[in-house]
Amino acid sequence: MINLKIISGTDRPNSNSLRVSEYVQEKYRQEGVATDIIDLQDFPIEQVAGGKYGEELPEIDDFVEQAVVADGLVVVCPEYNGGYPGILKLFIDYLPFPNSLDKKPIALIGEANGAFGAMRAVEQLQQVFGYRNAHIFPERVFISRVNENFDDEEGIRDEFQQQLLEAQINGFPGFVRSLQEDKSLVSDG
Numbered sequence: 001m002i003n004l005k006i007i008s009g010t011d012r013p014n015s016n017s018l019r020v021s022e023y024v025q026e027k028y029r030q031e032g033v034a035t036d037i038i039d040l041q042d043f044p045i046e047q048v049a050g051g052k053y054g055e056e057l058p059e060i061d062d063f064v065e066q067a068v069v070a071d072g073l074v075v076v077c078p079e080y081n082g083g084y085p086g087i088l089k090l091f092i093d094y095l096p097f098p099n100s101l102d103k104k105p106i107a108l109i110g111e112a113n114g115a116f117g118a119m120r121a122v123e124q125l126q127q128v129f130g131y132r133n134a135h136i137f138p139e140r141v142f143i144s145r146v147n148e149n150f151d152d153e154e155g156i157r158d159e160f161q162q163q164l165l166e167a168q169i170n171g172f173p174g175f176v177r178s179l180q181e182d183k184s185l186v187s188d189g
């Protein structure tokens, strides 16, 4: 049984990222894959005010540990000012370096009001996760015009984008398992 975590990539209340994360979680459940959501609204931000890098931060450690122990991550990311949200970078910056993302399988879903569905934000994330030696699942999803285009029960109204989302959900668990079969492709950390 693989352990997948879905990261809802913002702390904005009532976010579309959380709506999409919950929909994706239900689709994985239907595929027989259990997941948990890491909701960045719960990131204990007050503990890191003032830049506490390298200090002992039990609440932060517990929070980020959910991602550290996961076999794979699905990141649902909105676009904020042509990039990904600051809280998501803060979360990544408190993940232990270097092992926590080393060879970690990661699937990426962007969502935005704009026409490109957070493509810029997702590509910036790819750069960061690439730097951290993650295995990025090639099938990315971009949900454009999310407010009109996404329904909590039915998913994405645009048929092609929905197909891409379903293909990602169908394919990602196999990607994670196939990497696990080859010890050289998983982190020993």
Ligand SMILES: Cc1cc2nc3c(=O)[nH]c(=O)nc-3n(C[C@H](O)[C@H](O)[C@H](O)COP(=O)(O)O)c2cc1C
Pocket (backbone or CB within 6 Å): 010, 012, 014, 015, 016, 017, 018, 078, 079, 080, 081, 082, 083, 111, 112, 113, 114, 115, 118, 146, 147
């Ligand atoms: C601070 C902020 C900046 C935004 N910047 C962009 C942007 O650059 N491009 C875009 O298409 N949408 C932008 N939006 C719209 C969001 O991408 C859209 O509302 C998205 O659904 C927000 O995700 P969330 O509900 O998960 O926070 C921005 C929204 C916020 C709150």
